[in-house]
Structures are given as C-alpha cells and as structure tokens.
Amino acid sequence: MHVFLTGATGLVGGALAGALLDAGHRVSSLVRGEGRDVLDMDGRDRIGALTALQGDVAQPGFGMAEPPAGIDLLIHCAATVDFAASDAVHAAINVGGTAHAIALARAWGCPLLHVSTAYVCGRADGVIGEAPADPHASFTNGYEASKARAEALVEAARRDGLVAAIARPAIIVGRLSDGAIARIDGFHHLFRLFGSPLLGAVPAARDAAFAIVPICHVIAGLMTMAADMAAFDGARVHLAGSAPFAMADMLRIVADYPGTVPARMIDPQVYDAAMLDRRTAMVHRRIGPQFFDYFLRSPCFAGDSLERIGGMSAPAIDDAAFRRMIDHCIKVGFLDWR
Known part of the structure; x- marks a missing residue:
C-alpha cells in the first residue's frame, strides 16, 4: 500500500x-x-x-x-x-x-x-x-x-x-513496556512540574484524572x-487507556523519587493566586490558562469501535507503567529533580 x-x-x-x-x-x-x-x-x-x-x-x-x-x-x-x-x-x-x-x-x-x-x-x-x-x-x-x-x-x-x-x-x-517515547513534549512538561517546587498548590478537583x-x-x-x-x-x-489515571496517584508516585517537591492539590474554592509567592505566581500565570482546567475533570473516553471492528482492547495503565514512563524521562535527562 x-x-x-x-x-x-x-x-x-x-x-x-x-x-x-x-x-x-x-x-x-x-x-x-x-x-x-x-x-x-x-x-x-x-x-x-x-x-x-x-x-x-x-x-x-x-x-x-x-x-x-x-x-x-x-x-x-x-x-x-x-x-x-x-x-x-x-x-x-x-x-x-x-x-x-x-x-x-x-x-x-x-x-x-x-x-x-x-x-x-x-x-x-x-x-x-x-x-x-x-x-x-x-x-x-x-x-x-x-x-x-x-x-x-x-x-x-x-x-x-x-x-x-x-x-x-x-x-x-510513553510506551507501555518501557516508558520510551521518541519526542518528549506536551504532557511530559506538566508532570516534570508535578515534582518541582515551582508549582506549589494548584486548584484541582479531588477526583481529577487524566486520560x-x-x-x-x-x-x-x-x-x-x-x-x-x-x-x-x-x-x-x-x-485511550482503559481508565483515566488519577492526578492524586500521579503526585503520589512522583513523591517517591529523590529530589522532588510534589505539587499539592487544593480545593479550587480556596485557591487564591494573590497569596502565591512571586515565583510560583509567575509559573501559574504561564501554565494556568493552558492546564488548570484539566485539573477539574476526569473524562473517561468510552466506545467499542476499535475492539468491535479491529479486535483491539484498551490497555490498562497501572502504577508500574507510570513509573516506567518517569524512569525513561530520567534516563534521557529530561527529568532533573535531583
């Protein structure tokens, strides 16, 4: 073809x-x-x-x-x-x-x-x-x-x-087997911030999750x-994966790595940007309009087209798989939490 x-x-x-x-x-x-x-x-x-x-x-x-x-x-x-x-x-x-x-x-x-x-x-x-x-x-x-x-x-x-x-x-x-990915961009930059002291407390729903x-x-x-x-x-x-991955679980896993200062999820009702220190406020102004809205939801993308027509089921992404993705990013020098 x-x-x-x-x-x-x-x-x-x-x-x-x-x-x-x-x-x-x-x-x-x-x-x-x-x-x-x-x-x-x-x-x-x-x-x-x-x-x-x-x-x-x-x-x-x-x-x-x-x-x-x-x-x-x-x-x-x-x-x-x-x-x-x-x-x-x-x-x-x-x-x-x-x-x-x-x-x-x-x-x-x-x-x-x-x-x-x-x-x-x-x-x-x-x-x-x-x-x-x-x-x-x-x-x-x-x-x-x-x-x-x-x-x-x-x-x-x-x-x-x-x-x-x-x-x-x-x-x-990253790839399910070893976390490898050829180009590190988009979402990976966000979970680098999840382990950085630059993010601090962010407004997030308790059940926030990423597909x-x-x-x-x-x-x-x-x-x-x-x-x-x-x-x-x-x-x-x-x-998509078989289920969304909870933001709280991501932060819990990130916290296991040396050198991390994980972000904290706080009730959006009590989040006050005016109370942030200057450096954190700058980060929030830069990424907030792009990402904070995703911290408020837990979309689950359903549908059986791929399985019904092509015989493929959605993969399960567990803690071990997410750790492999982080490990790959550390291996290639993208994550520098130490």
Missing part, C-alpha cells in the same frame, strides 16, 4: 511512519523545511526510508510542486498542538490543513484517516462516547476547538461520499484502522 502521511516529523507521525515502513508499506510524507527527522518508537530516524516531499499543510494541495500519484491512503497527522497558538494559526494549520487533506483525498480517490484528539469533547466530563464533535461546545483552548472544527469537515466530506475515519488519541505518554494512552497503543490502533478503512469508514475511534 502506498500511504501519504502528513506530520511525520511529529511524535505520532514519526512513530506511525516507522510502523508503516516496518510493515512493508511505501510511505510518502510531507515535510516542511530542511534537516528534519522522522523518529520511530525506538528513536531511529526513518526519513531516508520514505519519500519526503516539501510542502505546507496550510496551503492548497499542501503546496507541493509535484503531488505524488498512486496514493492508496492519506493519513493526516499534521497539526499544531500548541495550546497558546493564536486562533489564526489553529485555523490555518488544524482546520485549513484538514480541508486541504480532504481535497487531496478526493483528487486521489483514496480514503482519509484523520488523526484528531479525544479532547474534541471540550469541557465535557464523565463518560464520553464516540459521538460527533460539537464545534460549538465549550473548549479549554483553541487547539481543542480547532480539532472539533476539523472533524466537522471530515464528517461533511464523508456524507458527500469520501471514505473516512477519525482517530482520537487521548494524552499520549492517558501509551504511544504503542495509538500506533497499533492507527495501523489497524489503516489496514481496513472500508470497515472503519465513518467510525470515530477513541485511542
């Missing part, structure tokens, strides 16, 4: 490119700029094994001078995951990029596998099913909102005849979907 992949220089795209190549598929990938790498789940650079094409998802036709032919499947992973990016950037890359992916899939006559996020649910809490995203819901940030708008474009294109499926990864963390998912499950799920797009046509597939 000849797969056209966007976002190969990112976390999910790199791991997926490696899996596709290892499975014997031909991969053409959109790459913006020179000197980029495509890191698989073992951290190997696979850019030399695929066909790299210069372009930009924000441009019609992805800005490619010579679009490839003979594409069997378009997998759209490219997105900006910067919560603080402007609405214009989210619109151009996350929404516009999806519109351009749809147009190319139609031109090539191939299915589209769109990689979204479980958090298109916005501020919804509790059990969340694999229903269509509501672009008018209440969102924590522009990233969530833009991904919901992008999903709406995919849904409309499918109603118009395009074979398409949507994958919704939750918060991506995390190992990168290996995300890639296995995407590979399963890519292998049978006819069966997954119209599906919205949650890629």
Whole structure:
C-alpha cells in the first residue's frame, strides 16, 4: 500500500511512519523545511526510508510542486498542538490543513484517516462516547476547538461520499513496556512540574484524572484502522487507556523519587493566586490558562469501535507503567529533580 502521511516529523507521525515502513508499506510524507527527522518508537530516524516531499499543510494541495500519484491512503497527522497558538494559526494549520487533506483525498480517490484528539469533547466530563464533535461546545483552548472544527469537515466530506475515519488519541505518554517515547513534549512538561517546587498548590478537583494512552497503543490502533478503512469508514475511534489515571496517584508516585517537591492539590474554592509567592505566581500565570482546567475533570473516553471492528482492547495503565514512563524521562535527562 502506498500511504501519504502528513506530520511525520511529529511524535505520532514519526512513530506511525516507522510502523508503516516496518510493515512493508511505501510511505510518502510531507515535510516542511530542511534537516528534519522522522523518529520511530525506538528513536531511529526513518526519513531516508520514505519519500519526503516539501510542502505546507496550510496551503492548497499542501503546496507541493509535484503531488505524488498512486496514493492508496492519506493519513493526516499534521497539526499544531500548541495550546497558546493564536486562533489564526489553529485555523490555518488544524482546520485549513484538514480541508486541504480532504481535497487531496478526493483528487486521489483514496480514503482519509484523520488523526484528531479525544479532547474534541471540550469541557465535557464523565463518560464520553464516540459521538460527533460539537464545534460549538465549550473548549479549554483553541487547539481543542480547532480539532472539533476539523472533524466537522471530515464528517461533511464523508456524507458527500469520501471514505473516512477519525482517530482520537487521548494524552499520549510513553510506551507501555518501557516508558520510551521518541519526542518528549506536551504532557511530559506538566508532570516534570508535578515534582518541582515551582508549582506549589494548584486548584484541582479531588477526583481529577487524566486520560492517558501509551504511544504503542495509538500506533497499533492507527495501523489497524489503516489496514481496513472500508470497515472503519465513518467510525470515530477513541485511542485511550482503559481508565483515566488519577492526578492524586500521579503526585503520589512522583513523591517517591529523590529530589522532588510534589505539587499539592487544593480545593479550587480556596485557591487564591494573590497569596502565591512571586515565583510560583509567575509559573501559574504561564501554565494556568493552558492546564488548570484539566485539573477539574476526569473524562473517561468510552466506545467499542476499535475492539468491535479491529479486535483491539484498551490497555490498562497501572502504577508500574507510570513509573516506567518517569524512569525513561530520567534516563534521557529530561527529568532533573535531583
């Protein structure tokens, strides 16, 4: 199968490119700029094994001078995951990029596998099913909102005849077996702060939890979907752990590591930013708008699409698995609590 992949220089795209190549598929990938790498789940650079094409998802036709032919499947992973990016950037890359992916899939006559996020649910809490995203819901940030708008474009294109499926990864963390992850970003920066004296007391619900998912499950799920797009046509597939991981448990585990000064969860009703010391207040001003809203909820992403169609069940993430993820980050020098 000849797969056209966007976002190969990112976390999910790199791991997926490696899996596709290892499975014997031909991969053409959109790459913006020179000197980029495509890191698989073992951290190997696979850019030399695929066909790299210069372009930009924000441009019609992805800005490619010579679009490839003979594409069997378009997998759209490219997105900006910067919560603080402007609405214009989210619109151009996350929404516009999806519109351009749809147009190319139609031109090539191939299915589209769109990689979204479980958090298109916005501020919804509790059990969340694999229903269509509501672009008018209440969102924590522009990233969530833009991904919901992008999903709406995919849904409309499918109603118009395009074979398409949507994958919704939750918060991506390290591999289940050893905690390894090729690119450390996003959520990992947050749990570094969980062990740092810089965070202090944060407003959090007593039952706050994060829907995390190992990168290996995300890639296995995407590979399963890519292998049978006819069966997954119209599906919205949650890629998440079997249960959310409690914030209190994360902090308890972090506290076991030498050099940590774990953050403390306090009732949001008594949180008073005016009472913070200067350094902590600065940290809270910087990360609060991006993350504090996630400390108030415990979403559980339900749905049986992956198991019913592809025979894959959601993985359980226990304390030992979370410790392996921390241990990997210490090993590679990312966590420096000592």
